[in-house]
Amino acid sequence: MRLDGCNGDFELCTNLTEFDVEYNIVTEGELRTQCGLDALGCADLNLSIGNCVITLTASSSRSTKLHEQNHCRGWDHDYHDYSWTFRRPKVRWKPWDVVIDFLKKRKP
Numbered sequence: 001m002r003l004d005g006c007n008g009d010f011e012l013c014t015n016l017t018e019f020d021v022e023y024n025i026v027t028e029g030e031l032r033t034q035c036g037l038d039a040l041g042c043a044d045l046n047l048s049i050g051n052c053v054i055t056l057t058a059s060s061s062r063s064t065k066l067h068e069q070n071h072c073r074g075w076d077h078d079y080h081d082y083s084w085t086f087r088r089p090k091v092r093w094k095p096w097d098v099v100i101d102f103l104k105k106r107k108p
Contacts, residue, residue: 016074
């Protein structure tokens with residue numbers, strides 16, 4: 001969902017979460033295990049402590065890094081179906097409506 005009208009695949013979005021961001025640089029095999037079979041990277045938002053961990057490889061593209069940074073900022077793509085099971089990520093994704101509810105509660 002583009003909460004601020006941002007296209008997170010191509011531009012840095014407004015930081016709606018203000019979470020601390022950590023980077024986890026792993027091998028291609030570890031990336032597939034951690035993020036899922038066809039993933040180029042992933043972002044794990046921990047709503048309870050205000051933290052986001054981005055998992056990438058050392059060779060991840062700038063656009064993949066931007067994409068995952070934007071997930072940490074509260075952006076989601078409109079085209080993703082989180083019920084897909086073929087990725088089988090190690091870390092289960094949070095339903096995006098949970099993130100949206102979190103962001104709505106934070107707004108003054």
